[in-house]
Amino acid sequence: MIKNIFINYLQRLWAAVLTIYVGTGFRLYFKRWQIHNYPELGKRDPVIYVSNHQNAFLDAFSIIFSQRKQPIFLTRANVFAHPVAAFFLRSFNMFPVYRQRDGGDTVKRNEGVIQDCIDILSDGRQPISIFIEGNHSMQRSLRSFKKGAVRIAFSALEQMEFKKELKIIPIGINYSKHTRCRSNVLLNFGEPLIVNDYKDLYDENPNKAFVAITNELSNRIKDLIINIEDKENYEEIEKAWISEKKYLPSLVDELHNDQKIIARLTDEKAQGKLLNTDYTKRKKSLIGWILGFPAFVYGLLNHLPFLFLMNRILGKIVTDLHFYGSIKIAGGVFIGVFLYILQTLGVYSLTGGNLLIAGIYFVSLPFFGIFANDYYLKYYSDDPETTSSAELLKGSK
Numbered sequence: 001m002i003k004n005i006f007i008n009y010l011q012r013l014w015a016a017v018l019t020i021y022v023g024t025g026f027r028l029y030f031k032r033w034q035i036h037n038y039p040e041l042g043k044r045d046p047v048i049y050v051s052n053h054q055n056a057f058l059d060a061f062s063i064i065f066s067q068r069k070q071p072i073f074l075t076r077a078n079v080f081a082h083p084v085a086a087f088f089l090r091s092f093n094m095f096p097v098y099r100q101r102d103g104g105d106t107v108k109r110n111e112g113v114i115q116d117c118i119d120i121l122s123d124g125r126q127p128i129s130i131f132i133e134g135n136h137s138m139q140r141s142l143r144s145f146k147k148g149a150v151r152i153a154f155s156a157l158e159q160m161e162f163k164k165e166l167k168i169i170p171i172g173i174n175y176s177k178h179t180r181c182r183s184n185v186l187l188n189f190g191e192p193l194i195v196n197d198y199k200d201l202y203d204e205n206p207n208k209a210f211v212a213i214t215n216e217l218s219n220r221i222k223d224l225i226i227n228i229e230d231k232e233n234y235e236e237i238e239k240a241w242i243s244e245k246k247y248l249p250s251l252v253d254e255l256h257n258d259q260k261i262i263a264r265l266t267d268e269k270a271q272g273k274l275l276n277t278d279y280t281k282r283k284k285s286l287i288g289w290i291l292g293f294p295a296f297v298y299g300l301l302n303h304l305p306f307l308f309l310m311n312r313i314l315g316k317i318v319t320d321l322h323f324y325g326s327i328k329i330a331g332g333v334f335i336g337v338f339l340y341i342l343q344t345l346g347v348y349s350l351t352g353g354n355l356l357i358a359g360i361y362f363v364s365l366p367f368f369g370i371f372a373n374d375y376y377l378k379y380y381s382d383d384p385e386t387t388s389s390a391e392l393l394k395g396s397k
Helices: 009-029 057-064 083-091 106-123 148-159 195-204 206-222 234-244 251-270 286-301 304-316 321-350 355-379 389-393
Strands: 032-036 047-051 072-076 094-097 128-131 167-175 184-189
Touching (some): 009 057, 009 083, 009 321, 032 251, 047 148, 057 072, 057 128, 057 167, 057 321, 072 106, 094 106, 106 128, 106 148, 148 167, 148 206, 167 206, 184 251, 195 206, 234 251, 234 389, 286 355, 304 321, 321 355
Parallel strands (some): 047 128, 047 167, 072 128
8 A cells, every 4th residue: 555645636636737737837938848759658557767867856847747647756855945845846746865964864764755666666656757867967968877766676676576567767858958948858768678677687686786777777868868978078069069059840850960969079079179169140030020029029028027036036046057947937837927917907907997908918928928038039149049058057047
């Protein structure tokens, strides 16, 4: 019997409602969002997702909104410190995992969480999702893996007496701009790894099985992402790649082309060549600028209160750049909608209670807000469509 309170019926219902609401904001936040190779899963298949981790909660949102099931996430405990944050994190099926720096008896505190995960896997209705690198970094490089996901998998199989087939499914998450609204994201699912296939090795030596699976997962995820392995020349290779990057209709085709470019640039750098990092600015249409300007002004003016509040929050409260995207989405669906309601009430009052005009105004706000953002990026910004993570980590937003 599953003991954890998170997966009772009422919690799943609340999570479903919240997922639909926040998911709408998520889809508007990204200009292009593509899911590739989503696996066919049975209703009660034990599944663990493991993925790279570049963008704080935005990575979790990407996985949540990619499917009908409600994944359970293992999340570092310190982000649960604030009661409001803890409420929303738990609403999205996130479990706290304690580290030594969190204090107390971390082993004992994590035992209950691990058993909850085992119970969930035995039940099979919800996948467990783990960011296997153990921390986040927006650098486009895969870091070393932790063994926790594999340990949980074998513990679950032992309690199930290896009667069920447990899959670990690798996921590669790729962002064009980690902190910018209206960027692109590719959620790239890899082929499932069947943990049961390693039973004989596990019986012989559990640690050998942990290492073998961890290495295999690392190799599989590398094939799913932009992975610049040359740490010494990372910044130069990344900028050179961006300067050569081609934007294709399919984000998967785009990724494969990017991987070829990066492999070539890495080889050239190993041979001592100086890479070209100059970015050619996009051409801008004067007619498009003129025709779109009135709509841009309308969208901008109606979003000045929201932009002011978000700039204050991001500038004064949020200290970790990796949370910018997550905060922007949360701000849009909660603060933004609240401001929309207030502004609509103002229009309703100014028009003498005209419900039709107020309704049209309310519906227009998100669309013109998106248009204004896209118009600004196209006609007033010279930034490339893909931003450098190295530059972002230096402090630029």
